[in-house]
Amino acid sequence: MLTRILLAGIALTAVSAQVQADDAAAIAAYRRGDMATARTEWTALLDADGRAPQGAERARILYDLGNVSFREGRTLEAVAWYTASLRLRPRDADTWANLEEARSRSKLEPAYRGDLSSTLKRVVRSLTGAEAGWLALSGLLLLAAALAFEAVRGGRYARWTAVLAALTACVMCIPWLDHSVRDGSQTLMVIQPDGASVRSEPRASAAVTSELSAAAVVEHVDELPDWTKVRLEGGLEGWVQKRSVFPLAR
Amino acid sequence: MNRIVVIVLLVASVLTLIAPEAQAQSASVNARLSATAVKLGGDTKLVIEVENAGTASIVALPELPNVRFGAIGQPSVQQFISIVNGRQTQSRSLSWVIAVQPLAKGEYTIPQIAVDVDGRRLLTRELSFKAVEDIQGDEFGLFEIDAPQEVVEGQPFTLEMRFGWDSSLTRQINYAKLSVPWLGGMGGLLELDPPPIPGGVQTTQLILNERTRITAENLGEQKIAGRSFLVLRVRKRFIATRATTLELPTSDFEFGRVAQDSFFSRAEPGVSYYKRSPAPKIAVTKLPTEGQPLDFSGGVGNFQVSATADRRQVDAGDSIKLTVDWTGEGNLEFLVPPDVSRLPAFSGFRAYGSNDRKSFERRSVTYDIAPLSADVKEIPSVPLSVFDLKTKTYKTIHTQPIPISVAPLKNASALTEDSAGRDVVVDIRDIQTKALGGEGGSGPGSGVLGATGTFVIAGWLVLRRAVRRRGDPAAPAARERRRARKVLRRSLSEARTASDEARALRRFLAARSGEPDEAWVGRDLHAWQLRRTRDSAAQPVSPAVLSELQRVMERLDAQTWNGNDERLGSETITGIADKLIEGGL
Known part of the structure; x- marks a missing residue:
């Protein structure tokens, strides 16, 4: 041994x-x-x-x-x-x-554009997966303490404390949920300066159903040797040439 | 012929430099009336001008009751060529003159008139005029206009209107209106900020063109041609944007008395007087192209210049704020100040930027410059090429050089011309050869978080149910029971007599046992203990504690009833209270 x-x-x-x-x-x-x-x-x-x-x-x-x-x-x-x-x-x-x-x-x-939406997104995504997990666990423990207080003491004060703790726990879980969603789906970024054409089938002659701009982010669905099937934000699916996209989960 | 074309092009290019409005090539429509007070039987002229248009046509004239419009006719066309940033553009101005004749006395408003301009439909502004039976009172009024007879393109000028009434009428006048129909509707004329009203001069608000208000300076009584008038004055500044003859239509000054009906007196009839202004003509001539320097700033006027430096003893590389002030009469707002970083005389300096401030009477630019070495002995003169109105020639006005003393940098090499000229660019940061911070170990997984969340909710529900099986913890009795010890301590601290202490102890016992206070007066504690343990599964209080409580209660009763009512002390009572709580009460 x-x-x-x-x-x-x-x-x-x-x-x-x-x-x-x-x-x-x-x-x-x-x-x-x-x-x-x-x-x-x-x-x-x-x-x-x-x-x-x-x-x-x-x-x-x-x-x-x-x-x-x-x-x-x-x-x-x-x-x-x-x-x-x-x-x-x-x-x-x-x-x-x-x-x-x-x-x-x-x-x-x-x-980072500096506006409210961009700032919130950056704050939420400023934690690593592990940090987000620990933060979510801390939120749940805080909630456990507040709920225990409510169960033992009861009353309006304890109920509001529990509600507040629940909201805080939800907020503390947001980074973890964001990580879970992002880690669960494989995203691709368009790296061709002219963008990429989304085709209905994996053939160069197939009809173009949508155009992706440079740096657009789409979801990976399937793959063939030279083609990648992607899902756009609106749910539309199509094939793009593999060389025009870059997997972000590395 | 070619020479003429070149001259026209050059002049037009200068015009675009000094007249920002002329740079805008989008079509615009102006409309004005030649007179806003019309005697019945006479007429006024409606002038519609379209600028920067290829083709234009008036869609239709409005129909106004008791107003007859003349035929639209063919427009007169003027064509202009301009060069903006080296790009040649052509524009045309079209204008129509239409007679407008009122058929009855009254006030009229000509609504917006649609004009199709290069496929787009534009609208004129609304115009108002008044038809009166008689334009009377000319002899009682004053209306003079001081305007230059000749200006050059880009030259700002002030137009002064003086108007008023015979001072013998002053008591009878209670209103005054000014009609200047060309104001804001004259092509080729750009209105600038007005000259400031001198301090101490009283002002009067007048109605202008039946729509807006204008502030007039009240100059008081003045003798003019042997007669005394109450004189008002309005001054406006303009800049002529193209070479043409500006024919300003007549303006009207209306004054008089509005009919007033008083409670105590009979109604007095109203009366209106009109004084019509002369119709001045201003010839706008082109700037000469001969002798025009390549660095012509676009300045037209009579200028003076001065320069100051905030420091004159500096180290090499230190910042000096050089402020250049151009003053005088001219288009100070529109001239392009020199860029010292491009002047060869400033090769010994690094220019960091400038701060430009414009006003009616001053153009002030502060340059942030730094001498590059101790060899620099003075701040060179700053030149500005302008068109001088006195001599009608181009000339360059210079600031005086300012001597400075530059000390070399200690323990450091001075800035060199080489470093001054070297471009600083933004680049990415270097590669990392070892990881800097980041992911520190692994966090709890989804399973752990999910299980924790489920456990928390389930645990809460179970605990809640278990606790509530013994009663609602938020009920008043339960809350009182929890607070009993705190209330006892507070009551004992406030107690002054043994009876206060006895009352506080009974209240504590009542709160903890769920019984009324009175039940604890003279109670047999052992009998209570027997009944309590028999009726419920409550934990019995130890007999020793019970006996001690009995003794304390008896002592309190004794103190209360023996006449002195002396306190027993809070230590004893809280001590027994703590033992009772620990004992299960």
């Missing part, structure tokens, strides 16, 4: 060393301006089975890939990488700064 544990530990250490080596190679390639190699190394790291970095480290690699795309002049793709990174690390100032710059260069409106 001890031997097995030791072997597993040695294997993990080896995997970690390999990840660090690959990452260092990607950073070195980026520094010398070899964007293609940097892209290959980091993309391989993201897709590596069993040793792919998770959490903040994964978000960092997505951010670096955004810089690679930006330096290659593919600003819309950079927007998509930064957006994907922010889903894992939503408060990272560098990622926000680069996202806004990439959006500006792509002639898109800012991700």
